[in-house]
């Protein structure tokens with residue numbers, strides 16, 4: 001039996017592949033455990049500078065396993081755990097390094113929910129996006145009722161959440177849910193190209209930029225600048241911030257050490 005998610009390190013990039021293609025990579029407890037461990041690895045390993053999340057077999061993810069739900073329903077088995085944080089889906093927890101999504105085929109329900117926790121998003125032309133929980137009388141507990149309206153225009157978010165309608169890749173890009181549409185089958189290649197560009201940059205700078213974005217979300221502008229200037233000045237004091245300008249003047253690629 002294949003593991004429900006595959007984790008592969010390629011140089012400074014960790015690639016996480018949801019791997020239950022026969023059910024369009026519907027989430028399982030095993031898959032979620034592997035994903036949670038992979039996110040710990042991304043945050044804990046200084047050699048990893050970016051991560052990519054994708055799905056096997058031409059699908060991204062079809063959300064929770066509805067068949068499993070007919071056998072053991074979370075509504076009946078729920079043990080009262082705090083669902084304001086679901087590590088595997090990066091709800092209530094964000095990575096310290098950029099996460100790039102490579103979507104082919106359906107990203108539905110939990111699939112579009114975890115997409116909202118990624119930082120840079122690429123999709124094949126036939127990809128489709130939906131938050132379909134309400135169609136089955138369920139609630140999008142992966143965070144979409146909070147996060148989607150913060151990421152895309154209100155009316156499109158509410159329409160997606162309440163009708164469950166699928167957006168095409170072109171519609172998703174127009175709404176700003178994804179950044180790039182590429183020919184089918186090319187999403188991972190493009191995502192790796194973007195992750196590579198991120199990984200080549202100063203890791204302290206990249207992580208500080210992400211941290212600033214995360215920590216200032218929703219703050220009044222001047223409060224946000226107070227946070228930003230503290231985080232940013234620490235980067236300016238680093239060795240990497242001296243290496244970058246030197247490399248420019250010496251006409252060579254910078255060699256960042258992350259300190």
Ligand SMILES: C[C@H]([C@H](O)CC(=O)SCCNC(=O)CCNC(=O)[C@H](O)C(C)(C)COP(=O)(O)OP(=O)(O)OC[C@H]1O[C@@H](n2cnc3c(N)ncnc32)[C@H](O)[C@@H]1OP(=O)(O)O)[C@H]1CC[C@H]2[C@@H]3CCC4=CC(=O)CC[C@]4(C)[C@H]3CC[C@]12C
Nearest residue numbers: 023026062063064065066067074106109110132140141142
């Ligand atoms: C709350 C989150 C999460 O947000 C909830 C959900 O995600 S609900 C899931 C809703 N999913 C859908 O609506 C998608 C259904 N599928 C489709 O619409 C289509 O299949 C498709 C568009 C994806 C693809 O269409 P295709 O035409 O290409 O393919 P199709 O022929 O239809 O399918 C091929 C075969 O694949 C099977 N398939 C597809 N999707 C699924 C699916 N989702 N489940 C099962 N099987 C699927 C299909 O049947 C075909 O197979 P055949 O054999 O050929 O028929 C929740 C996410 C995780 C939850 C937490 C989990 C852990 C917890 C445990 C607890 O006890 C407490 C709670 C919790 C923390 C729990 C809380 C909620 C979540 C966070």
